[in-house]
Every structure is written in C-alpha cells, then in structure tokens.
Amino acid sequence: MEILLSLLIGLLVAASVYLMLARNVLRFLFGLVLLSNAANLIIFVAGRLTPEAPSLVPEGYSAPPELVANALPQALVLTAIVIGFGLFAFALVLVYRGYQSLGTLDSDVMRVAEPLAEKASSPKAELEVKGL
C-alpha cells in the first residue's frame, strides 16, 4: 500500500507543479492546495501506515498495549493542515486583491514590484549601478 501511495503522491506533486507553472494565478492556487495535500501525505506515509489503530491509550493501560499508528507524523500533519489552510486563505485574498487592483489573473502581467527590463535600464538606474 505504501508503494501505491508513493506513486499517488508523485502524481499529486506532478499535477500541482504543472498547475503552479500556469500563467493564471487561480490555477496556481489550485496547485498550491494539491501540493499541501501531497506534502501532508508524504509526512504521514513516511511515518508508516498502521491500519485502523488510532494512537490512543485505552482505559486501564498506561501505554498502548499493541502497535498503534505513529502519533508523531499525525501531530505534524494536523498542524500542517491548519497552516496550509491559513496560507491558502491568505493567497486567495492576495489573488482577489490583485485582481481588483490590476484587473488580471495573469501572473506575467503583474509587474508592479518588478517592472520590465526596458524600464530598469533608464539613465537613472544606470547611475545607481555605478554607485554615483
């Protein structure tokens, strides 16, 4: 089963990379969601799979009597899910705001912070490069 999941994770990663390389930032966002799912699965699978044995301590015992699921990656994944959601929500607001201000979802056209190279080679910029 681990092998199959590894292949599945590879597929998820490939899909998310392809989406993130798209020009449309909405597709980028979908890729981001897929990528965080894939990352969570990687952590979870790397801690090995233990079918249907939650890592709980039963009544009357001081520790789990038999092998239970690995609790450590679960704790990691749990917070990763919430943080991933926080990141996604922020990115979504960013995309929304960007569309409102710039009127486009095409990341190639969004060049407010880093304008095109032609503009950068103005005389003033050249002076700065020379340190004058």
Next chain:
Amino acid sequence: MNSLILSAATRILVGLMLLFSVYMLIRGHNEPGGGFIGGLLATIGIVLYAISHGVAAAREALRLDPLSIAMGGLGMALFAGIMAVFFNDAFFSGQWAFPFAEGDDKGFPISTVLLFDIGVYLVVVGAVLSIVLGLEEEV
C-alpha cells in the same frame, strides 16, 4: 442568502455546533478532538450563521472583532507557556492541579495544557473568521 428553511435551521444548528465544538475541545486530551478541530467546527458554525443571517449579524453576535479573538487566544497560549516559569519548570511544561481528587479518581483536573488548547481554539476561530467574514463583506 434568503432561505427560510436555512435561516430557521441555522438558529438551532449553530448553537449545537458551538456546543459540540466545545465538547470536542475538552474531550480532545483523551479522545479524537482538541483545539484545532474544535476551533474549525466553531468557525464553520459561525460562517453558517453569517451565510444565513448576513455578516453584520454574525459580527454582532460575536461581539468581539475576530482578530481580537485570535490575538487574545495567542496571548492565552503564551500565558499558559509562561505559567511553567512560576512553578520553576521549563518554558511550556504543562502544569496540573487535581482538586477533589480521591484515590484513583482524578476529580476535576485543571491544567495549563487545557488553557493552551483553549488558546489554540480561539486563534483558529478568530483567524479563520477574520478572513472568511472579511472576504464575504467584500463580495
């Protein structure tokens, strides 16, 4: 959204969800649940309320600004961590007290760990609500 059924149903549903979220929070130490899950549940309940009754009504029902709730939760979690210092322990070591304990019965345990989990709960509720309500207002 103008749906009589939805708005009537949410009145009961939201209360139940909030109650359930607190239940999930408190039982989390021994069974599946905890601050993250409880917080997400509560958030969804309030979002449901905002969808049916409007964001303004939801904000009014909250009384506090969601961001203030988040920051308050963060402060509470930090406070729970600092508490350990007063008991001469390392930062973020859990401190427990067992009032009414008799023999094996743990009585009514209270701990900084619970305080911390409540802080997590509040941060999740406040942060997520702040984003969702803010976006809904925009639209």
Next chain:
Amino acid sequence: MGNPDHRDNAGDAKSVTTKVQPSIGVGWVSALVPFALAILFVTFLPAIASGERLRFAYEWVPSLGINLTFLIDGLSLTFALLITGIGAVVALYSSVTLAGHLHYWRFVFYLLFFMFSMLGLVLADNLITLFVFWELTSVSSYLLIGFNHSSAKARRSALQALLVTGGGGLALLAGFILMGSAAGTFELSEIIASGDAIRDHALYVPIFFLVLAGAFTKSAQVPFHFWLPNAMAAPTPVSAYLHSATMVKAGIYLLARMHPALSGTDLWLWTLTVFGAATAVFASILALRQTDLKLALAYTTLMALGTLTMFLGSGATIAIAAAVTFLIVHSFYKAALFLIVGIIDYGTGTRETAQLGGLARAMPVTAVAAAAAALSMAGFPPFLGFIGKELKYEGALAVASEPLFVASAAVLANALMVAVAGIVALKPFYGHRLETPKLPQEAPFLMWIGPIGLAVLGLVFGLMPGLISGSLVQPAVTAIAGQPETVKLALWHGLNLPLLLSVLTFALGIAFYLGHGKLRSFLVRVEERLPASADELWDRFLDALKGGAAWQTRVLQGGILRRYLFIVFATLAVGGGVTLYVTGAARWPSVWPDFTIKHLLVIGLIAGGAVMTVFSISRLAAICALGVVGMGVALIFVIFGAPDVAITQLLVETLVVILVSVVMLRLPQLERDPMKGGRILDAALALAVGAVVTVILISVLDTPLDRSITAYFEDKSLPEAFGRNIVNVILVDFRALDTFGEIAVVAVAALGAFVLLKGTGKAKKP
C-alpha cells in the same frame, strides 16, 4: 566661519556648516576622556617594564571558547598609549577646526567610538574578541571618513575603505577560526605560547594567508594600498589619527601580535619582506609625485607601513626593535605633520605645494613644530627619528637571507622620505612668500599645542632614549619575539655601516629634494602611460561585481512568477535526481504491496480528482475536483488510524470550499490552457518532479524507521501528561512550543489578509 577641512569637497560642503556653536566645553571633555585613559595606561608602565603581563578575563560565550579577555603587555601598552595620547591631541585640535560644525557632537562620538574600538583591538586576548573590535574599527572609520556625507567623494572613499578592510576582515575571521581549531583555543596568549604547533599544523598555509589578507588590507599594503590615500577625504584631524597613528597600524599590530605564532618560516619571511619593501618604495615614489601636502603625507604613511611590515618579516631582535622604535617615531611625527598641514590649510586656505612658501614669518610656532617633526621624519640627529633610522639599517643588515635587498629598499625609501619631509615642512615655510587664497595667520593655541607637543616628545626621546627603551620598546620587542629580549636605544652608535648608510641617505634625500620638480613631471608622464591605477581597477572590479549581480538577477529573478517557480522546481528535480543517482540512495521496494479494493478505490478517487483539477476549464469543476482530492486524503487518514487528522482535513476542506465559492463570484472564468509550446516543457518538468518525489519516498520507506521518539511519547503520554490521545498530547504538551509557533503563523496570515482587505484604502470596489 570658513571650514577649510571641507575645501576639497567645496561643491557640496555648504550645507554642513551652520552657525550652531557647540558649548565651549565639548572640546575639552572629548579630549579629557582619552587623556584620562592615557594617564591610566601610564600607570601600568612600571609593571610592564619589569616584565609583567596583566590579564583581565570575563566570560562571554564560554561554551564556544569565546571570552572577553584583555591583555596588557609591552606591545598592547605601546599601542594603547599611542591611541589615547594622540587621541587626546586630535580631540583638542578638532574642537577648533570643527567648531561650529552642525554635526560636531556626532564627530566626537565617532572619534571616541573609534578610539574605544581600537583600544579593544590592541588589548584583546581572545581571537574572537579581537575580531569584533577589528570590525568595529572598520565601521567607525567608515563613519569618520564619510563624515562629510554630503560629498560624493567622501562617501565613495568611505565605502571603498569599508569594503577593502571589511573583505580583509572576513578573511581574517576565517583565519582566526582555523587558527583556533589548530591551536585548540581562542585565547591569544595560549596560541602564542604554542607557536610550533601552529607552524607544523597542516593548516598553517591557509591560516597564514587568511590572517595576512586581514593585516595587509587594513595596513594598506600593495596591492590593497589605494584606499588609504582616498581616505584623505576625511577631516584632517581624522587623517592624522586614523591614517597615520592608529587604524592602519592595526594590521601592523596584528602581524606583531601573531609574530610568535606564525613567523619563522620562509613563507612568512619572504611574503612580508617582499610586500613590505614593494609598498615602501612604491609609496615613497608616489609621495614625491603628489602636489597636495595631505596626499603626500598619506603616501609616506604607506611607506612607513611597508617598512614596518618588511621588518616584522624578519625574526632578528634588532629588526623587531627597529620596527617598534620606528612605529613610535612615525606616530609622533606623522600625527604632528598631518595636524600641521591642517593648520596650513586652516590658515592659508590651500594645501597645494605650488601655492605655498615663506609662511614662517606669519606662522612662527607652526614653522618650528613642522621643522622639528620633519627633522624627526627625515631621521636627523638628535631626534628619535635618527635612532629609529639607525636601528632600521642595523636591522636591515642583520636580516640573514637578503641584507642587500632589505637595506637598499630601506635606504631608497628613507632618502625619498627626506625629500618629502623637505617638501612638506621646509618649502611652505621658507623661500619666497607666495600668494595664498587667505591671508596667512597663526593658528590658535589649541591647534598648535598638539603638534608642538608631539614634536618636542620626538626630540626629548631622541636625547634621552632611556625614557622609552626600557619601559616600552623592550617589553614590546619581548612580546613580539615571544621570548625575553634586551634592547638598548642610544643616540650614538659609533662609526659603523649604519651611520654611513645614514650619510648616504641624507645625500640622496637632498638630491631628491632639489630635483623633485623634474622627478615629479617625470612621474606624471609615467603615470599617464600606465593603463590603469589600482583605484580605477577597483572601480572596474566593483562594476563587474554589480554587473554580475544584475545579470544573475535578470536571469534568475526576471519578475515572472512562473519562471521563478520553474527554476525552483527544476533545481528540486535535478538536485534530487542527481543526488539519488550519485549516492545510490534510490531503492526499489523489496516487497510488493498488499492492498484491498477499498484502498484502490480511495487512490483512484484522489488520482481522478487531481487529473480533473489539471484539465478542467470550469472553475466549478476544478473546485469540486479539489474537494474530491481533499476528501480522499481524509479517507486515507481514517483508514490508517488518524481520526484527529481526518476530522481536521474534512473541516478544512469544508472551509476551503466556502472560501473559494465566496471569492469565485468576483473572479473571471478560467481560460483554456492548451498543452503546447512552453507548457509541454512544464509538463515534462512536472512529471520529473513527481518521479523524483516518488523515488525519494519509496527509498525512505525502504529504510528502517526509528520509532524511539514515538515510543517515548506513547510511554509518557498518560503517566506524565495525563492524556490518552497521544496526538493531542504531543500538540499541546510535548511540543507545545511548536504548536505555539504554528498558531502564531495562522494569526499572522489572518493579520496579513486583514491588511490586504481593509488596509489599502484604495481600489475598494473596481
């Protein structure tokens, strides 16, 4: 009031002078601090003279062997006295020249900051402490050189000095760390005691060159000499202080301090001798070429530094004694001469030799001070300079390997020095009276008292060398040599070879002085033929560096999001793939999977969702497909015993759908994204990244898992943390600090979104 120190920046110096007068006491207070410290250091003299070494230690980072330890021995005391003594003179002097300057307070702060850094440097007995102070001197001298910050020239010079000395400082840090690991300690006094261990260590050569890079850049040895003349953009008292008496001597101090640990090898001998001699001769020739008095002095400073380096190259006691004596001599006369040039500038409004002459009548006190300092510089008896020069020749002849080379370099440099002394101190004061921009007048008392004092000291110590030979020179030589040495200074050494060389020097020097007009025009012609000066090469180097940075920024960070991502993912694919291939870490599973229909269904669900997300051209369909993937992942968590994670995943999926559907209403439809052109490359990269991740994961799964941490949590969860849900206990108790960090991230994300939504105030509704 005119401010002559800013004259060379005349174009833009207007703004810095105002009518603000500092309270009259500032100058005295600023001079009092170094003066009091100088007195304090004088009280250490008897103890040091009797061969003691005083050590003060405070723990700083004891676990790394970094301590605030300070050592007072002959060497550090000599430097400390020079730093504080000349510091007091300079502070007094600048209270006049910079009076009324808008930033006079700032200047005083910089000056004292520099002085304390320098003191820390020479007193430190721990490599790291020394390095920290070393860098502080770079920073404070940057501030001082760039004090006239409205002048582009001053800013450039300051930056150049900072970059050159800072670059050397980095090399020095590396050298110190290597040295510390070679010696097993960062304490200087212990390292010095274990010199043989370092010389025999495999890392000796890298240590040597790294430490030397630091010393040579700081002390402006060829080919790093160019920053020092440029640093003359600083106010004249600063030049007198930093670039003659103190900062540039830090490199010399370092060489002297490291002498017991690093010297004695052929590498040390030859490198120091050759570079020192080259610097000395090169700088003396260039000094003759200058027409600006201050620049001429700057080049003679280079000459002095070269000479000192050359003599430290040798291990002979007499050579070290020559270096120490010359160090003291040079500090006295050079500080005095710089201050005198400042007085000339202040009184006449110019520093050009061609415009100066016959000032002795108008500035009698200054003329006397200049004459005394210049005689010491030229090495005439009975000044201390004479003793220094005699010792130099003796030392040069004592160098075992190449006495002829060292001696002729010393004679040539000294002869040129005599000529420069004449140009600086003789020519402006005697001969025909020339027209100057301002009517010459004598400087106020506070300005000439310093130069006179320093010049008189040069004479007093020359007549009575016993005053310093036992108390300072001998302990310093002992510290440099690393073993007890006896040094006697005397004015009269008898009729011997050094005296003959002295006579030769004077003859040559006077010839150079008389012919310096012709020599200068010859040098100017030579200079015009040269392809580029070191200063220009430096500019080209900086331009190339900036050009390279701009180029790689253009290529790697062109401002297009998907290019950035492409580079990141390509690095991941190539780096991961190559590492897997080269290390042979890639493995194929030893056992084939066992799975049930249930598992297959879930996997099929997720895979289908992912593929649909990629190819969907409808937003709604894509969101639904994403939801399918999320639910499928939640199912995997359920199947493999992670109920907490599964619940969280489901709730988050719900919120994602709510959020996305809220926002989608305001965003346009997706356009088609046909797979052609660059997208085919994207697809190939995506598949490569996916494959690399899969192989890495399979390899990870094929290695045994260390469950000890999980086992610890399982054992302690109930007994110590009173919780049965181990996942939750990890979150809120065992790793609560991590969780705290994570909820802080969530809160910050909410804050950021809040600012984006509410904070901008514009483009509320398009």
